Amino acid sequence: MKRVLLAVIVAFFIAGCTQETQNKLGRAIVNWTGTNGVLEIYSGGKVIKRIMGIDKISTAYGTDDNRPRPYRYGYGYMDMNLDGVLQKEEKRKKIYFEFSDYATQYLFYEHP
Structure with missing residues (x-):
């Protein structure tokens, strides 16, 4: 009850x-x-970068005017060989990344 x-x-x-x-x-x-996000960056229709283990992607805001900026950022692990599996050596260092809302072809999804 x-x-x-x-x-x-x-x-x-x-x-x-x-x-x-x-x-x-x-x-x-x-x-x-937390989530287990994956960011894939495309060029010419092919995946050229894959960042895995992302817990969130944030919108950048201006320091003085507090207005949203046209790029996103976050932290994750670079999948160097683009196999979709983080190897031991790839898990050693978390990286910071940024990408443009306008010029970057990307896909962000939760890893199953």
Whole structure:
């Protein structure tokens, strides 16, 4: 009975939140639980870079004007041989990456 009551209270709380608040809660849960994202960069229709183990990709914001910038950034592991599996040596160093919203052909997805 207590579980049902708790579930009803949580449901009413979430339903009473604005859409933006619900989105923030969802992002907070994803950030807490983590994901296993993969970013593939394409050139000429072929994958030229693959970064794996990404927990999130963020939008850059200006320091002075706090406006969104036209690029994204994050942290992950470079799949050097593009085989879709992180080898021991590839897991040793996490890298920082950036890519343009306008000029970069990319695909970001969660690794199964």
